[in-house]
Amino acid sequence: MRTRICLYILLLTPLLVYWQTVFHDYGMRSDYSHLRAATAEPGRLVKFYASEGRPLYGAMLETSYAVTSEVSRLKWLRLCSLLLLTLLGLVLWRQLYQSGWNEVQSAGIGLGVLLLPSAQVLASWASGWAQALTLLLAMAGFSAVETEIERGGLKRFVALAGGAMIYAAASLIAPANVLFALVPLAGVLVVRTGREMMTDRSWVLLHLGVLVAGLLGGWIFSQGLLSSGDFLEAGRLLRLETNPFTKLGWFLANPLPNALALFALNDDFHARAIIYWGSVALVLAILYFAYRKVTAKGDEGVKRRWRYCLIALPLLVIGITVVAADRASTYRVLFAVCGLVLVLVAFAFRILVLGEKPRPWLHYPLLALIWGALAYAAHFNSFRLLAEPQGREWDIVRNEVLRANFNQKLRVHLITPGVEDRSTKRIYGDEFGSLSSSDPQVATEMFKAAVRERFGSRPPRESTYPITAGPTAPASGESDLVIDLRRLKSYRE
Template sequence: MTTASHAPRGPGVWGTAALLCLLPIVTYASVIFRRYGLRDDYAILREAEMEPGKIFRVCASQGRPLYGALLELSTRLAGDIDGLSGLRLLGVVALGLLAASVFLLLLGEGWRPAPAALLAAFLPLAPSAQVIANWGICWPQAPALLMGIGAFALARRGLPWPPQPLPRSHAWRIAAVGAMALATLTYQASGLFYAVLVAAALVARRESSLRDTAHWLARHLLVMGLGLTLAFGLTKLAFALGWLNPSVRMVFEKHWLDKFAWALTHVLPNALALSVLNSSPGTPSPDGYRLMVGVTLVLLGAGLAVEFQRAGHRGVGRWLLGLVMLSAITYSVSFLAGERWPSYRTIYALTGVWSVFFVASIVNLGGVWPSRGPRVATLLLGGLVATSALLAHQQSLELFALPQARELALMEEGARQVVPETRRRVFVRYAKQTDTSAPRRYLDEFGSVSVDAEWVAKEMLRELVQERFPQERDVSRLYRFAGGQAATAPSTYDILVDMRRLRPGAEHPRGVSLRQPPPR
């Protein structure tokens, strides 16, 4: 990969960094301040107000105490459904800082400004970033990403490339381990974003031997491993001392070979598809998704071929070593966990690593045609970023904001009929995931239905009634709740909220309209 001899400096660099900060805000602006919540958002709002400390305890029981502290404090300040937009704004602003930080670090590692800026611009547009931007309670994942980036920035000062000797002082390395531990105690999978910068530094150092690369990579993997181990040790100590109760989800995978095969077929393709979204397991993957997976593999193969032509087996070995080892470390936490849930929010770092090699491959191919190739490569990468921005904007609206706003509007119709004096009986007919009004769905993230269970229906209705009667301490006493997926509600109920109206059909031809905001 062609790199600059030194990091460019000047107003242009800082101007680009500022634009990268603004890119996520512009992309997600149409959904940040829309009125909607998503599934757990409603329960979190109530718990922050009525059960202080619960959010922290639940998150800490899963090894994420800093996540719990950030979420509880921010949700308490948010206060209500409208306040959820503030949580989304926090996540989007942090994604902008991520893009700017990555850009500056790439320049420091020798990347040329154009590919560095375009790679940094792509990262806050990936599907994993869309979850952070559009789901209020996921915003603390973004600070964890920044901590992972900060850990690399610290480590690079204490881990020079061989054959340079290590600095005698351990301060930078100790600080890097500490930052990695803090990131892990916030959200384990997000702290592993450290590896994305390691991948970027590796592809930029073409002159290094395979042996030196292996030594340098091992040192960074050691920093990451020590940070993960420190966080795990502190969590286990808190459990042993009785400060926290471990979650039932804190179990390790026992069938590693089976999990490995599952990860290759259910997780890795999502990372290879970059900005193209998959469909939920059990349904055929979209043609565009399969095409993008193929394009990524072909381009990586071509990039490796160019690397072989320029640096021989040493160059190919360096790339393959980095790609395999960094892919393994970025998915290590989810691989060891005893759950199999191929969500996008857990593969951000994995997608980032493959994005680095994808961009490096295109830059390598551009170098084959010295006169115009680099410009063509820049145009191709610009097209990737533009397409990703369009997809991020469209999917945020169609798969997050609008479907969830429709659910909220339906529940709000019922909440407006609650009369405290009569204590009316409310029946909520739950929706199924197949009732989603979104054009497509992926697990509990993209296009999913929130009100498919009793606890979500109760929390959403309670929050809406609370908005109507803010003076009431416990609004659940103002009505009597029941729910189910029965075809018809019992005649003994006064208010029917039929969430199956989300998808228009023979039974509900009109569905629900959002042309006008529902009255408050």
């Protein structure tokens, strides 16, 4: 009965949380250009993302957007993202439960991963399905190694080689998400009993060695593609960092606090800074006091495992991050780090509050209260800060296109909004509460997408409706149709 309840919760909660977001009619900023490139410029997405070391990602996006073809059908890609994320939660739950976690606690971690801000973004972004697939591949790579790691001979060699190949393939889609393998690694490590054939040190080093080998193999393959001459230059993901110390400072000041805050969003205007930094302080306090309680018991094995999780694994993440020249602190690239923090906080919470044998009258109501609040927050963030504001921008442009007369030459100008014209009170980076049409190129692609949806397979030639876009209104008589996207602020007011 308990297994069924956990299964139903993991299956139904993501659907209830993200259903409204998934089936809302909208697109994110990159969706519009991807839709056009997939149909009008075959091969462009593959070449662009291959230059960044993600050739499989480009191929997946080009295929899926070509099939989708319209903004109104992007919901099916978002649904695919949601189903893949749900499967990720189920796989993580079973992996942790089989490794020694309590069944309810392991299900709670799986559900928590599905409610992270990173998961909220992937479920809301049509291109997120490929990144969600990378997370599943990272889990598959870890499971492939873990299944045979305690054995010797040919079986272990095949498992290690298979795991490295899975990691390498995943790195050609979304390299940052391959590090999600550290989440089950930490989850299994903290509950190891010490009676296993391999020592903790050997076990950790072998897992990390396979992970690094897979990432290195994917990087070498990408370099080989660049050397073929088909791509002009390497994107930021393939370049090495030239200022590692400044990069380290950037990581400690931006991505790390976002990960430590877990479910609290980092507002660009610091409107709720007390909640954000309070969450960071609470997480650090939980980890600190749990470590103190563990060290007080004098169990060297447990203390050693905690040091691996609190020092060695974060150092690996920092090292890989510092080496790459990319400096993105958006939630969609922080899935692995946030998941690692979540596992450690869950184990620390078990040590501090629940104990080895938690009391049912305290255990289940407490978990239900926590996950219920987090589910509501995930629904609010994904719909109110992602789907709804993006849908408002799309509605303004699409409604103007539906009313426009294309029987004669139509000069179009889109007045792009600034941050002050946003429709939401809160905003973070280029994700939660952000504007897509503030970029003139995105606004232009949005108009073209609306034209394609109106006329189907036989839209008017682009030369019959020349488009300009910018933050200022055109001079009198220069445009036949002016779309003022600055009126988005009326929703906020």
